[in-house]
Amino acid sequence: MKRIEVKLSLPVVAPLLDVIKKAADELQGGLAVPLGTDVDHDLVEVWNAELLAMQNDGVAQLLAMFDSEFFETGMIAFDEENAESILRACAALRLHLRARYLQTFDDESLEIGDMDPDELPEALRMPFMCYVFLATIQELIIQNLDSEILGE
Amino acid sequence: MFSCGGQIVDRADCAADRSQDRMPCELRDAERVVYCAIVTTTLSTTQPQHDVHTELAHAGVYRVVVLNDPVNLMSYVVLVFKKVFGFDEQTARKHMLEVHEQGRSVVWVGLREKAEAYAFTLHGWHLTAIVEPDEKN
Numbered sequence: 306m307k308r309i310e311v312k313l314s315l316p317v318v319a320p321l322l323d324v325i326k327k328a329a330d331e332l333q334g335g336l337a338v339p340l341g342t343d344v345d346h347d348l349v350e351v352w353n354a355e356l357l358a359m360q361n362d363g364v365a366q367l368l369a370m371f372d373s374e375f376f377e378t379g380m381i382a383f384d385e386e387n388a389e390s391i392l393r394a395c396a397a398l399r400l401h402l403r404a405r406y407l408q409t410f411d412d413e414s415l416e417i418g419d420m421d422p423d424e425l426p427e428a429l430r431m432p433f434m435c436y437v438f439l440a441t442i443q444e445l446i447i448q449n450l451d452s453e454i455l456g457e
Numbered sequence: 458m459f460s461c462g463g464q465i466v467d468r469a470d471c472a473a474d475r476s477q478d479r480m481p482c483e484l485r486d487a488e489r490v491v492y493c494a495i496v497t498t499t500l501s502t503t504q505p506q507h508d509v510h511t512e513l514a515h516a517g518v519y520r521v522v523v524l525n526d527p528v529n530l531m532s533y534v535v536l537v538f539k540k541v542f543g544f545d546e547q548t549a550r551k552h553m554l555e556v557h558e559q560g561r562s563v564v565w566v567g568l569r570e571k572a573e574a575y576a577f578t579l580h581g582w583h584l585t586a587i588v589e590p591d592e593k594n
Contacts, residue, residue, distance in 0.1 A: 338526075338585050341587050344576070345573065393581070393583060440530060
């Protein structure tokens with residue numbers, strides 16, 4: 306089984322985890338991408354429940370990576386068992402961070418991601434750093450474990 | 458497929474279906490049975506029960522459309538398209554770029570039930586996907 310281990314800088318990442326945890330808590334009761342009005346009325350409730358359960362499972366898996374061992378070693382690991390869930394969880398949390406904290410940014414600025422966090426107001430700095438951090442995790446997984454996710 | 462001018466009714470609700478003088482034209486879609494025009498005529502002369510209602514909204518061809526969002530990474534969207542639809546890299550990238558540049562891309566066309574299943578799966582990946590009637594069909 307292919308496995309990638311990443312050593313993160315504890316002083317940099319640890320403060321981000323509080324913001325990620327807060328975002329995860331906020332997200333617990335609703336979908337990161339709410340269902341549209343096109344969804345059949347009879348399906349909405351079932352879909353919501355199933356998608357929310359899936360979303361919460363993924364976010365829980367992501368948060369579980371940052372356990373006591375992480376705080377000792379700074380290491381996190383991805384493999385074919387957790388890659389897909391973590392990837393989805395990062396997407397959900399990024400969508401929530403964007404909607405909840407980063408609305409003042411235009412799309413292009415966020416897409417390019419060339420803003421200097423030190424120049425951002427305090428209230429935006431940490432959410433923005435989390436947003437970038439979660440994207441980095443996604444990139445790592447996609448670059449290294451795409452074959453495992455695709456079942457190739 | 459549904460050009461025979463027929464009606465689609467839920468089999469369980471269809472009083473007409475219980476009668477022997479009906480001729481289903483055997484176009485089946487899930488639990489629904491499509492009746493040809495000749496059957497429609499018969500239905501209209503035999504005072505169909507009130508609860509036999511047409512569900513034309515479920516007939517025909519539907520498309521799954523992925524809408525742009527400013528958050529998900531391009532590489533992520535490509536991966537999801539490959540995973541969900543089995544696209545090759547080139548096709549997945551083409552659809553991703555359509556979403557990115559035009560705001561939407563039709564990623565699948567077919568029967569409603571399957572279109573809804575794809576939309577559900579895409580929602581599970583946190584992409585914004587809608588199902589809409591395919592006006593070309």
